[in-house]
Amino acid sequence: MAAFSPVSRIKHPIILIGLMGCGKSTIGRELSKQTGMPLLDTDLVIEEQIGKSIPDIFAEFGEARFRALETALLRYLADRHASPEHRNCIISTGGGIVLKPENRTILRSLGFVVWLNVDVPALLARTARANNRPLLQNADRAATLSSLLLRRRPLYEVTAHMRLNTTDTDIPTIVREILQAAVLFYD
Ligand code: S3P
Numbered sequence: 001m002a003a004f005s006p007v008s009r010i011k012h013p014i015i016l017i018g019l020m021g022c023g024k025s026t027i028g029r030e031l032s033k034q035t036g037m038p039l040l041d042t043d044l045v046i047e048e049q050i051g052k053s054i055p056d057i058f059a060e061f062g063e064a065r066f067r068a069l070e071t072a073l074l075r076y077l078a079d080r081h082a083s084p085e086h087r088n089c090i091i092s093t094g095g096g097i098v099l100k101p102e103n104r105t106i107l108r109s110l111g112f113v114v115w116l117n118v119d120v121p122a123l124l125a126r127t128a129r130a131n132n133r134p135l136l137q138n139a140d141r142a143a144t145l146s147s148l149l150l151r152r153r154p155l156y157e158v159t160a161h162m163r164l165n166t167t168d169t170d171i172p173t174i175v176r177e178i179l180q181a182a183v184l185f186y187d
Helices: 005-009 024-035 042-050 054-061 063-080 101-110 120-126 141-159 171-185
Strands: 014-017 039-041 090-092 112-117 162-165
Touching: 014 024, 014 101, 024 039, 024 090, 024 171, 039 042, 042 054, 042 063, 042 090, 054 063, 063 101, 101 141, 112 141, 112 171, 120 141, 162 171
Parallel strands: 014 090, 014 112, 039 090, 112 162
Antiparallel strands: none
């Protein structure tokens, strides 16, 4: 049951971007629950398409192939977006989706893009137990996350319509702020 009534005014996807561990999947699930809008997780769609996990796709085909799959998926979503019955969904993305200029353009045209910005110590804690992220399978995860953030911050900045610092913010507050902004964005 949708808990946020003005949400029926949201006619376009809400898209979550940000570094691994910033909470895109968790916030995406909560947004989906509250709005009734289906959740599309780009990593999961690619895993289903290829029939392999993200680590296996990286290991067998390489990162460049994975990036090409992300772009193909975004192009498909942009085409599909043309039909009104496909407009409403929550899209949770992989952390590197902003790397390609074409992806950034499509993301911005596809919907309301929200960057969940979390500081590195929190990202470290949140990614500590997971072994499903090929880019973090090395000795110095803190250094890796710091350099990824340094490189990607400007890309998240130019892609996002809204930036939220969510290091110390609880999930209900984050979800409420996103929905309030999304409603205004499309007014
Ligand atoms: C990546 C982030 C991952 C996944 C892949 C690459 C990245 O998604 O797409 O491992 O380049 O930051 P999450 O951000 O959901 O962990």
